Amino acid sequence: MVKKDIASGKYEEKRDLLDEIDDKYELYDDEPINDAPVEELDLKEIVKEEKAKIKTFSLSSMKYGTKGGFSLLRLVPYIFLVLGFIALKNNEILNLAFYLPALAFGIVIASLISKEMIAK
Incomplete structure (x- = not known):
């Protein structure tokens, strides 16, 4: 019964306390971010998406600049x-x-x- 619940995803796997302290944001996980081979990746499209995520000027950034x-x-x-x-x-x-x-x-x-x- 416990194995069925685990397999169905009812319980999520928790990391141990030391791992949560050392790697709070799960930056050093062994799982690759993108499983696609390098040949299939469209690097230009990935760069465009990442540039679109970056906001160079906003009200919050202006607030920090004026404080300084x-x-x-x-x-x-x-x-x-x-x-x-x-x-x-x-x-x-x-x-x-x-x-x-x-x-x-x-x-x-x-x-x-x-x-x-x-x-x-």
Whole structure:
């Protein structure tokens, strides 16, 4: 009776706990995905199908891009750069030979500090 139920598919075969932990999404199963021989596969059609599945631009991808673009670690240096440039230009003391190397030095220090903050 148990063998008949198993053969009919009433019970599904469960994987052991260690196998579920190691291979959560069954990526390393021994069963081949496509049983067709290589000669019968239409590779151009398969590539077209896979490209159709990929969405390059959507609202969710735009949401993640705008979060990164408007982060505080990115906006504050740009605001400081623009305001500093305007202040120096208005006071007629803007000398690019000194301003740009000092700006580069500040960018390097800020990137090192941000890397340390992210690592913590």
